[in-house]
Structure formats: structure tokens, C-alpha cells
């Protein structure tokens with residue numbers, strides 16, 4: 492596509508700051524936001540980078556969920572560096588004032604408009620899948636439509652629990668919110684449960700037991716985001732219990748997004 496046509500599809504932004512989390516491969520990047528870039532919590536942007544300095548235009552593109560809220564005048568993304576990945580090591584190496592490009596249109600349907608109000612909203616993620624949920628927690632409608640909001644974050648070890656402090660603070664100050672970190676390679680950090688994946692925790696009834704919240708299609712809505720194998724397995728288990736995606740305008744009880 493000619494360069495002038497491409498330029499109509501994206502804007503050039505610059506890095507404001509890069510935060511390195513405790514785990515070496517995890518970073519959060521804040522960038523400037525074009526005033527015309529509007530999105531709904533849960534949506535993602537397509538970020539462009541140049542494969543090398545000889546390129547004049549971005550030639551590598553990947554999807555990243557917005558961690559920031561639509562009201563923020565900046566964009567924030569949370570990224571894991573995949574060893575040998577083409578894109579994520581370049582994103583993690585960005586420094587203040589470096590350029591990155593953002594497609595003008597946001598994408599994605601992992602948004603709360605898909606659900607009718609319910610007793611409990613379960614937001615289940617693995618790894619960086621947490622990103623999509625963070626702006627939802629800052630939306631007034633979330634707290635009006637659901638009596639309880641539960642974030643389940645599945646990671647290998649507690650070191651990978653990015654945003655843990657923010658989420659624990661919110662849980663302390665907002666009685667509607669429950670934060671449940673689930674570690675698969677060491678005991679759970681807050682509850683001392685034996686190491687297990689979020690899928691096992693669901694099958695064994697641990698998610699419901701530890702939080703004391705319903706996880707039935709009558710009383711709950713659930714989102715799944717992150718590792719596609721987790722999404723497939725968890726979706727299958729939930730469908731057996733009557734959860735279903737939205738169809739032809741009928742609001743569902745289950746919504747999912749795969750990160751690869």
C-alpha cells in the first residue's frame with residue numbers, strides 16, 4: 492500500500508514512560524494518545540513499530556489491549572517479552588520519546604455492553620490477559636451493573652502479578668471488588684492454596700469457595716482473556732454449565748478473547 496494511504500490508517504505517538512515490573516519480561520508502557528482515538532474498556536489497539544532504523548514506515552504490527560481508561564489523556568499497555576518474538580522485545584526496548592504508531596480505529600468485542608446486569612462479574616485472565624479488564628474497573632457502569640466484580644489473575648509465580656498493589660488497594664477500599672491471584676507453580680500468594688491453574692481451580696470449586704461468590708449462568712457473567720488453551724478449556728467447562736456467548740443481539744453470559 493502506498494505510504495500516503497498507510498498514513499491515513501495510523502497516527503505517530505511517542506513513549507512517555509516505561510515501567511519494568513518485578514519479573515524481567517514484563518513492562519508497562521505509557522504513550523501519548525491522539526485526541527481522535529476513542530475506545531471502550533476491553534478493546535485493543537494495533538501498535539506499529541519499525542523492524543529496523545532503515546524503515547521509514549512501521550512494518551511490524553501487533554494487537555495490545557488498552558490498560559488505560561478512555562478518560563485518560565495517555566495510552567497504557569502491559570506487555571510480556573516473548574523470547575525470540577519479532578515484536579515484543581522491540582516494544583520492551585522502547586525508551587522515553589521513542590516513536591510508536593497506533594492504528595486510528597480500536598478493535599474488539601470484549602466489552603461489558605455484551606452483558607445484562609447480574610450478581611457477579613467474573614473477569615478471568617492468564618498472564619497479560621489482565622490488561623483488558625483494568626479499564627473496566629474504572630468505569631462507573633461496571634459497579635452499577637454488578638453487585639460483585641471478581642478479577643482472577645492466573646500466572647506462573649507471584650513475581651508475575653503486575654498491578655497487584657493497585658488491585659489489592661482497590662479490594663481494600665471497594666467492598667464490591669475481589670482480587671484473586673492464582674499461581675500455577677507455587678502456592679497461591681494470598682490464600683496458601685496449592686499451586687494450580689485457573690481451570691483446575693474452577694473444576695475443583697476453589698474459585699467459588701475462596702471468593703464466596705456464585706459462578707452459575709443464572710447469577711454470573713464471565714469473561715476469559717489470555718492464553719488460548721486456557722480460553723478453550725475454560726469455555727468448554729463453562730458451556731457444560733449453561734454459560735453461552737451473545738448471539739444475534741441476545742446478550743450472553745460468556746465473552747472471550749484469545750491473545751495468540
Ligand SMILES: Cc1cc2nc3c(=O)[nH]c(=O)nc-3n(C[C@H](O)[C@H](O)[C@H](O)COP(=O)(O)OP(=O)(O)OC[C@H]3O[C@@H](n4cnc5c(N)ncnc54)[C@H](O)[C@@H]3O)c2cc1C
Pocket residue numbers: 535553554555556557568569570571573575576577578579580599618619620622623748749750751
Ligand atoms: C486481541 C489481542 C490483544 C492482545 N493484547 C496483548 C497485551 O495487552 N499484552 C501483550 O503482551 N500481548 C498482547 N497480545 C499479544 C501480542 O499481540 C503479541 O502476540 C505479543 O506481543 C508477542 O509478539 P511477538 O512478535 O514478540 O511474538 P509472536 O510471534 O506474536 O508470538 C509468538 C508466541 O509467543 C506467545 N505469546 C504471544 N503473546 C503472548 C502473551 N501476551 N503472553 C504469553 N505468551 C504470548 C505465543 O506462544 C505465540 O505463539 C494480544 C493479542 C491479541 C490477538
Ligand SMILES: NC(=O)c1ccc[n+]([C@@H]2O[C@H](COP(=O)([O-])OP(=O)(O)OC[C@H]3O[C@@H](n4cnc5c(N)ncnc54)[C@H](OP(=O)(O)O)[C@@H]3O)[C@@H](O)[C@H]2O)c1
Pocket residue numbers: 514515516517571572573574617618619645646647651674675676688689690718720721722724
Ligand atoms: N510471565 C513472565 O514474567 C515472563 C517473563 C519473560 C518471558 N516470558 C515468556 O512469555 C511466554 C509465556 O508467558 P506467560 O507465563 O505470561 O503466559 P502463559 O504461558 O500463558 O502462562 C500464564 C498462566 O497460564 C497458565 N496456563 C497455561 N496454559 C493453560 C491452560 N491450558 N489452561 C489453564 N491455564 C493455563 C500457566 O500455567 P502453567 O504454569 O501450568 O504453564 C500460567 O499460570 C513464555 O514464552 C515465557 O518464557 C514470560
